[in-house]
Amino acid sequence: MSGRQFVVSKEDWSLHRKGEIDRQRHREKVREAIKKNLADIVSEESIIMHDGQKIIKVPIRTLDEYHFRYDHRKRKHAGQGDGESKVGDVLHSEPQQGPGKGKGAGEEPGIDYYETEITIDELAELIFEDLGLPNLEQKKKQQLASDAVEFKDVRKKGIASNIDRKRTIMEVLKRNALKGKPGLHEITPDDLRFKTWEVTVKYESSAVVLAMMDTSGSMGPFEKYIARSFFFWMVRFLRTKYSNVQIVFLAHHTEAQETTEEEFFTKGASGGTRCSSVYKLALEVIENRYSPQDYNIYAFHFSDGDNLASDNDHCVKLAGELLNFCNMVGYGEIEGPYYYTSTLRSAFKRIIDPKFTCVSIRDKSGVYPALKKFFSRDPI
Amino acid sequence: MVKNELSLLEESIEMIVAKAREFNLDFYNMLFEICPADVIYTFGAYGMPTRYSHWTFGKAYHKMKTQYDYNLGRIYEMVINSDPCYAFLLEGNSLIQNKLVVAHVLAHSDFFKNNIYFKNTSHAMVESMAAAAERFREYEFKFGRERVEAFIDAVISIQEHVEPRTFIKKEKEPPEEKQNSLCRNRERKTPYDDLWVLGEPCHCPEEGLEKPKKFPAEPEKDLMLFILQHARDLEEWQRDIMSAVRQEMLYFWPQMETKIINEGWAAYWHLRIIREMDLTSEEAVEFAKMHAGVIQTSRTHLNPYYLGLKIFEDIEKRWDDPAPEEKEKYGRPGREGREKIFEVRATENDISFLRNYLTKELVEELYLYLYQKVGFDWKIVEKDWEKVRNGLVNSLVNCGYPYIIVEDGDFNKRGELYLKHHYEGVELDVHYVEKTLPHVYTLWGRAVHIETVIDDKPVLFTYNGEKGSKRFL
Structure with a gap:
């Protein structure tokens, strides 16, 4: 046996960054993919309903490494038991979707999400990148920082x-x-x-946002969920981007009342709808607490549009008054499964004012476009 | 690691190497390198210290590193098939962990050096890969990072489709020459005449004009090679990337097809070698723990270390002390166990290893079974030893990748690419087929098709550059 057949060494690896660099690139791609899918992700149930957990899983499809492969659900695999195992033993069950919840992940072909983890804050940052408060004016009271x-x-x-x-x-x-x-x-x-x-x-001019929501009986779980998703991101957006913006929550059915943020998102109500009530309350709030000379005022109202027909004219009138005080008035109508001939939205068509914005949301993916329309830095 | 620890490690390696020699292990000269965790995990993700840069490796690295950080998995070592053989040890391994790892990698090195399937692998792949990585980087500067990245995305989508058995394949003929065996003008005296003229060019000129030439003449399994040679619009740098990725795949292929036998061999020897060493009682316990971790079984997949180890031990036993029936039937004299396992490590790959040596007794002793998805449940469906063995062997065919060939490189007379999946009872993942075809289109530059079978009906998937479609044939 000649000489030594081995060498042991320990080099300085501190500059070895290759893995990190490609990992970084992968992360960039994940972000790109998320940005492309924001419309779907914004209204993900797991986010809106999240119970305080900081990290959420976001399903992303584009980062799969595609190649020709077998359908693993249709082939046999080998495993090793403990002597007790016999034919017919169940190793693992896939979660079954309850009826009415739509197609379960297991039934759709080829659903093989690459799930990435992201914090709510990171996601919010991505969503808010292009958003801003429109029509900001210099007001006397400078509070916003x-x-x-x-x-x-x-x-x-x-x-x-x-x-x-x-x-x-x-x-x-x-x-x-x-x-x-x-x-x-x-x-x-x-x-x-x-x-x-x-x-x-x-320092920027101060602002107040009036968040108004219809909580009448006709607002089903879907409608509430959409309004809720919108306000969820709106509140988050205002709180992350500006350190001192005030939000007033107003809920209404036939009568309107001011609520806390928590009540606003959790409380359900029933009864008929009289939208004018909330506009009236909004005007009162402005008059009593937020002078238009000191504040930029934004009012957003979400409803399914199923208003008392006789009330529509009144609404149009009050909305017109609101526009005198506000930098922007937004109305979002959620189109439910039922078809209404004369909704509040059709009545609002009469309002022609660049400060008035109206959107209708048909499904979950409409929340992000609505956010973008309301909170575009440059008015439309 | 402190100086003292390093010299302690060197002493142990000295002893382990000597012991391995005593056992007749025949390995390359070894270069042991101690690396921090993130470096080892980088190598693990890339398969090689010097490989080209791509986000997919970043993804793999992230996954492995996260598992390590959360203490869910750990790579103790990483060994490279090269001469001299590089072995990377994880910084922070205890001395006894390193002893096991060293014994383990010596056996791997012996396997790389002696197994027939590694005969044609380049021993200078570390350097070749570094050079390729450097060229890829230059391409990024020249042609733009996004463009190179997107091209690599496309290339790796079909990288498994190579022909690793190049050494038993006939040399490819240049396109202008005709296949001798197809030439009918030559007068035959016996049916075997064509055997004697192999290699001699055929001189009859009209043959090619008479009937339309098939292209490729024989179905081609090496998609990578075929596209790289015949795609019309590829630029030189793109061909270079394809060629380099193909070479790397050919280099890794033998490792992919000898996973069970190679790990089994290494587990067999680390056990034998460490048993011969003087261990303190703490070391003995730690060694036992670590070995138990290595051979831990799972209900949903096979542990290659454990399965390989058990088969080798079984072979040794049966050749050392054959049953009377074996003695009589196969004329086995006995006491040939060691000799036999060395022969097996030299001549088999996973498929032949299992087919030849996974016996009824072993399948039953190890409680092996096959399981499958039935409704929402994954259920055990087979315990019969032959069916289990065959199922296992089938899953290893072509390293577990679908067998796809180029059927026609001029389909529809429009230069379209027609691929065909050799259906053997397991369907392709349709979503993946639809997503992979655009990648193939990127490479080929014209419409691409793949024929496969779904619900027992032949079906053709097509992507024409704008949209994908599917039709039953």
């Missing part, structure tokens, strides 16, 4: 990723020139310059 990060300073210490190449090279050139050996060589730690940021607070 949002943080802004600006690179303003150059320092000798900092994060490697923020290195200021140009200034660093200038330092090297200067030092070398002083030493009598001009040129770009030998970068010493002393030459390094870093860009550094400062956080500045931007």
Whole structure:
């Protein structure tokens, strides 16, 4: 046996970043995929109904690595038992969907989601990237603040990723020139310059949002769910993007009342619908608490449009009054399974005002477009 | 790792190597490298330290790393089929863990060096892959990252479709020459004449014009090669990527088709070698724990370490001490166990290993079964030993990938690609077929079709660059 047949070594692997780099790329692709599917994801039940858990699973289809493969549901697999196992033993059962809940995942062909985990905050960030409060005006009372990060300073210490190449090279050139050996060589730690940021607070005009929702008997679970999804993201959006925006929750059937946020989303009511009641209440709230001189006022109302026919004219009139005070009035009508000939929406068609926005939502995927329409930075 | 620990490890390796030699293991020179977890997991995800960069590896890495971080799974080592043989040990392994791992990888190295299926693998693949990765990076600079990435997406969608048995395949003839065996103008004296003229070009000129030439002349299993050679619009860099990915697949293929036998061999030897070492009682317990972890069984899949180990031990027993019937029937004298397992490790792959040596007794002793989806339940459906063995063997055919061939490279006389799936009772995943075809289209540049069977009826899936369609034939 000649010589040693092995070598043991331990190199410095600290610069080995390959896996991390590709992992990063994968994460980017996941984000892209999520952005493409926002319309579906925004109204995911697991998110809207989530009970405080921070991480949610988002199903994404585009990140599968497609290739020709067997349908594993249609082939036999081998396993190993413990001596007790016999033919007919069930190893694993797939969850069955109850009737009426639509197609279960197991029945649809080829559903093999790649599930990715994402925090609600990350998702919110993606959704809100393009949203803003429209028609903001300078008002007397400045309360609204949002943080802004600006690179303003150059320092000798900092994060490697923020290195200021140009200034660093200038330092090297200067030092070398002083030493009598001009040129770009030998970068010493002393030459390094870093860009550094400062956080500045931007003051913006203050705003109040009036969230109005129909809670009458005709608002079924689906309609409520849609309104709820919309308000869920709206509230989140306002709270993440601006540090001090006020939201007033108004629920109505034939009569309107102000509720807490929790009540607003959880309480069910019944009875008929008189939409004018909530517009009236909104006007009162504005009059008593939020002077249009101090606040930008936004009013959003969600209903299935099944209003008392005699009340529609009154609504149009009150909405017109609201428009005098508000930067924007939004009305979202949720089209339920029933067909109404004269809904509130058709009555609202008479209002011609650039500050009035009307959307109708047919299904879950309509929530995101509605958000985008109401909260576009530039008015439509 | 402290200096002292490193030298302690070296001493142990010295002893283990000597012991392995005593057992007649014949391995390459070894390079052991101690790496931190994220590096080992990177290698695990990429299959190689120097492989090209792609988001799919990032995805695999993320998965493995997360499992490690949550303590759900752990790779102790990673070994590369190369000469000299690289073995990467996880930093933070205890000394006894490393001892087991070293014994284990020596057996892998012996297997790489001696198993027939590895005869044609390149021993310099580490370097080739590094060079390919470098070229891919250059392409990204030149042609744009998105474009190269999208192309690699397409290539890897069919990367399994290569022909690993190149050494038993006839050399490909250049397209202008005609197949001798098809030439009927040559006068035959005996039915075997065509055997004697193999390799001699045929000189009759009109043959090709008389009847339309089939293209390819023989169905081609190597989709990657066929497309890379015959796709019309591929650019040079694209062919290079295809060719490099194909080479890498050919390099990995023998490892994929010897998973059970190779792991079984390594488990067999780490057990034998460590048994011969002096261990403290703590070490003995830790070793036993770790070995038990390695051979842990599962109700839903087979553990290749355990199955392979059991088969090797069974072979050794049956050749050492044959039953009277075996003695009489096969003329086995006995005491040939060791010799026999060395022969098996040199000549078999998983399929032949199971077909030849997974006996009735073993299937029953190991409680093997087949299970299948029945309604909403996954149920055990078969325990009969022959059916279990055959089911197992079938699942390993073509490394578990569907067998797909190029039937026609000029389909419809429009240069379209017609693929055919050799249906053997298991249907393809239709959703995946529909999603893979556009990738194939990206490569081929014209409409692509694949014929397969669904509900016992032949069906043709097509993608024409705009939309996919399906029709029964």
